[in-house]
Amino acid sequence: MIFAGGRGSRMGNVDKGLQPFRGSTLVAHALQRFAPQVTALTISANRSHEAYAALGAPVLADDLAGFAGPLAGLQAGLRRCATPLLATVPCDSPFLPEDLVQRLRDALLAQDADLALAVTMEADDTGAARKQAHPVFSLMKTGVLPRLDAYLARGGRKMDGWHEGLKVAEVLFTDAAAFRNINTREELLAEERAKRLADLTTDLDPGAMPVRRARQVIEQFVRPVRGVEKVALRAALGRVLAEDVISPINVPAHDNSAMDGFAFAGAQLSADHPTKLKVIGTDFAGRPSGLQPGPGQCLRIMTGAVMPAGCDTVLPQEHAAGIDDDCLTIAPRSVRPGDNRRLAGEDLMAGRPALAAGKIVRPADLGLIASLGIAEVPVRRRVRVAFFSTGDELRSVGEPLAQGCVYDSNRYTLFGMLTRLGCELVDMGIVKDDPAALEAALRDACQSADAIVTSGGVSAGAADYTRDIMARLGEVAFWTIGMRPGRPMAFGRIGADGHDAFLFGLPGNPVAVMVSFYFFARPALLRMMGADAPADLLVQARSAEPIRKRQGRTEFQRGVLSIAADGTREVRITGAQGSGILRSMTEANCIVVLPDEQANVAAGDLVEVLMFEGLL
Numbered sequence: 300m301i302f303a304g305g306r307g308s309r310m311g312n313v314d315k316g317l318q319p320f321r322g323s324t325l326v327a328h329a330l331q332r333f334a335p336q337v338t339a340l341t342i343s344a345n346r347s348h349e350a351y352a353a354l355g356a357p358v359l360a361d362d363l364a365g366f367a368g369p370l371a372g373l374q375a376g377l378r379r380c381a382t383p384l385l386a387t388v389p390c391d392s393p394f395l396p397e398d399l400v401q402r403l404r405d406a407l408l409a410q411d412a413d414l415a416l417a418v419t420m421e422a423d424d425t426g427a428a429r430k431q432a433h434p435v436f437s438l439m440k441t442g443v444l445p446r447l448d449a450y451l452a453r454g455g456r457k458m459d460g461w462h463e464g465l466k467v468a469e470v471l472f473t474d475a476a477a478f479r480n481i482n483t484r485e486e487l488l489a490e491e492r493a494k495r496l497a498d499l500t501t502d503l504d505p506g507a508m509p510v511r512r513a514r515q516v517i518e519q520f521v522r523p524v525r526g527v528e529k530v531a532l533r534a535a536l537g538r539v540l541a542e543d544v545i546s547p548i549n550v551p552a553h554d555n556s557a558m559d560g561f562a563f564a565g566a567q568l569s570a571d572h573p574t575k576l577k578v579i580g581t582d583f584a585g586r587p588s589g590l591q592p593g594p595g596q597c598l599r600i601m602t603g604a605v606m607p608a609g610c611d612t613v614l615p616q617e618h619a620a621g622i623d624d625d626c627l628t629i630a631p632r633s634v635r636p637g638d639n640r641r642l643a644g645e646d647l648m649a650g651r652p653a654l655a656a657g658k659i660v661r662p663a664d665l666g667l668i669a670s671l672g673i674a675e676v677p678v679r680r681r682v683r684v685a686f687f688s689t690g691d692e693l694r695s696v697g698e699p700l701a702q703g704c705v706y707d708s709n710r711y712t713l714f715g716m717l718t719r720l721g722c723e724l725v726d727m728g729i730v731k732d733d734p735a736a737l738e739a740a741l742r743d744a745c746q747s748a749d750a751i752v753t754s755g756g757v758s759a760g761a762a763d764y765t766r767d768i769m770a771r772l773g774e775v776a777f778w779t780i781g782m783r784p785g786r787p788m789a790f791g792r793i794g795a796d797g798h799d800a801f802l803f804g805l806p807g808n809p810v811a812v813m814v815s816f817y818f819f820a821r822p823a824l825l826r827m828m829g830a831d832a833p834a835d836l837l838v839q840a841r842s843a844e845p846i847r848k849r850q851g852r853t854e855f856q857r858g859v860l861s862i863a864a865d866g867t868r869e870v871r872i873t874g875a876q877g878s879g880i881l882r883s884m885t886e887a888n889c890i891v892v893l894p895d896e897q898a899n900v901a902a903g904d905l906v907e908v909l910m911f912e913g914l915l
């Protein structure tokens with residue numbers, strides 16, 4: 300019997316067994332593992348009978364009313380069981396052991412027990428081993444029914460509450476993970492994603508990961524955060540639009556003059572004689588005269604004033620051949636019909652998208668939204684990023700610098716980069732090279748953040764515990780990337796207590812942390828923010844000097860781009876390029892990106908650079 304009769308209350312009262320999982324449903328996975336182990340199968344369910352029946356097994360509702368729990372399902376099952384033994388598993392444990400029933404049966408018979416159940420050994424909070432019983436994974440003689448009936452009649456509902464007085468055989472399984480069940484939507488999503496990271500990297504060597512592939516995997520693995528908030532227009536600066544901004548009006552709302560001059564009907568212009576028109580009044584922007592020029596007449600008009608009825612052309616005042624009192628003379632061919640008139644809706648048409656969802660709001664967008672008269676904008680909620688530095692040698696600014704120590708600079712560069720990106724920050728300080736402290740910090744970060752960025756400890760040093768702990772908390776890949784700087788990196792998703800977060804374990808060296816942030820974490824975070832991340836806009840420049848470069852890896856050299864005497868772009872490397880030399884970053888205004896296939900660069904060769912700043 301597969302228990303699928305719960306309320307799914309921790310999943311928002313959905314039918315848990317029917318939740319999609321790895322291409323089918325949770326229950327289909329449990330069934331696939333369980334069916335070969337038994338002679339006949341029943342699904343215990345109190346709703347969605349048709350969907351469960353479609354799996355090919357009879358569906359049995361509780362005899363007791365009101366979702367009384369799995370024991371009610373067990374009771375109904377025992378009452379109708381045609382075999383001498385009944386085995387049970389839950390619908391939300393897709394990884395259940397393939398030898399579960401065989402081993403339970405062996406123990407039941409060997410010990411002449413009434414019931415056999417699975418147990419595993421698990422570490423408790425102090426790290427000590429503790430026995431964990433799994434009474435839902437059990438095998439029992441059908442003769443136990445009267446005892447269960449009596450327990451339920453007394454109001455008992457605990458899964459193992461009725462075992463008292465029964466002879467119970469405990470069977471130790473070593474693979475605790477096989478009994479993992481999925482209780483919440485987050486866990487379900489987490490499992491889905493975890494599968495995908497493994498899938499995405501099956502054909503890749505983690506020890507020789509090309510930059511391009513690592514970026515692809517990361518991009519495919521992360522997911523935009525959900526959640527939208529409405530903010531006042533100014534507060535939208537730098538935020539990501541959650542929906543298209545649809546223009547409620549035409550901008551401009553009316554045809555209007557693009558020049559200070561004279562408005563009239565263009566049809567009266569003559570191609571070979573001067574045209575003479577009588578000026579009958581003046582229209583100002585926002586202050587129309589209400590006059591309507593007839594044939595032989597015109598109006599003085601100011602830039603932005605609505606075109607008077609019947610007029611389609613404006614002659615700029617400086618192009619007039621003559622103005623005598625109230626008479627305007629226009630020379631032949633000095634203006635064409637329709638000139639200098641701005642059409643209604645030529646900037647933005649009512650009903651059309653003015654800005655697309657996913658756009659990061661820049662100053663021009665603020666102005667554009669204002670031009671539509673819109674005061675509030677729906678934006679994605681900010682992505683929360685927890686970050687910390689690891690290393691016993693690190694000291695915080697303000698502390699004395701002991702022998703052999705360095706000040707923590709990574710947390711400041713990360714602060715700057717994350718702030719510029721528009722993330723909400725959770726600065727977790729420095730974490731010592733101590734497994735318990737690292738684990739506590741990572742678990743804590745999972746609770747509060749969508750993404751975690753750490754620096755240090757991802758290489759192979761004796762104090763680099765970060766890797767082990769990260770791997771234990773979720774699915775994390777450890778890559779050696781074909782690049783310099785920034786070779787080692789950890790990426791994945793970790794979880795604790797039902798909360799999970801994407802993890803970027805960046806290398807400790809101060810330049811490496813920045814380069815790997817810019818080229819891996821930044822595009823991923825943009826995707827999490829729901830933003831359209833355009834490809835890196837590289838520009839070409841002439842290298843002023845030779846650059847040593849090894850083929851087969853991407854090198855990110857720090858450079859200064861300038862305009863040479865002949866007006867062309869020229870780039871010069873900023874001295875020593877060691878990955879601990881942060882000065883190479885502060886002196887630079889760009890990064891020279893030398894791709895895998897590139898060998899040594901000769902002076903005068905063209906290279907590609909990525910600018911640090913554009914117009915902000």
Ligand SMILES: Nc1nc2c(c(=O)[nH]1)N[C@H]1C(S)=C(S)[C@@H](COP(=O)(O)OP(=O)(O)OC[C@H]3O[C@@H](n4cnc5c(N)ncnc54)[C@H](O)[C@@H]3O)O[C@H]1N2
Nearest residue numbers: 688690706707708709755756757758763786806807808811
């Ligand atoms: N045998 C090998 N050793 C190393 C390799 C390797 O492949 N084989 N890779 C090197 C590369 S490349 C890098 S990058 C680093 C990465 O090491 P970790 O990520 O484990 O970082 P740490 O060992 O913790 O620190 C490295 C370096 O950076 C300094 N650091 C760390 N955090 C900060 C901070 N917050 N502020 C300022 N400076 C920091 C730290 O003191 C170390 O000097 O490994 C190489 N080794």
Ligand code: MOO
Nearest residue numbers: 784785786811878
């Ligand atoms: O990541 Mo390391 O920086 O290549 O020195």
Ligand SMILES: [Mg+2]
Nearest residue numbers: 756758760763
């Ligand atoms: Mg290290």
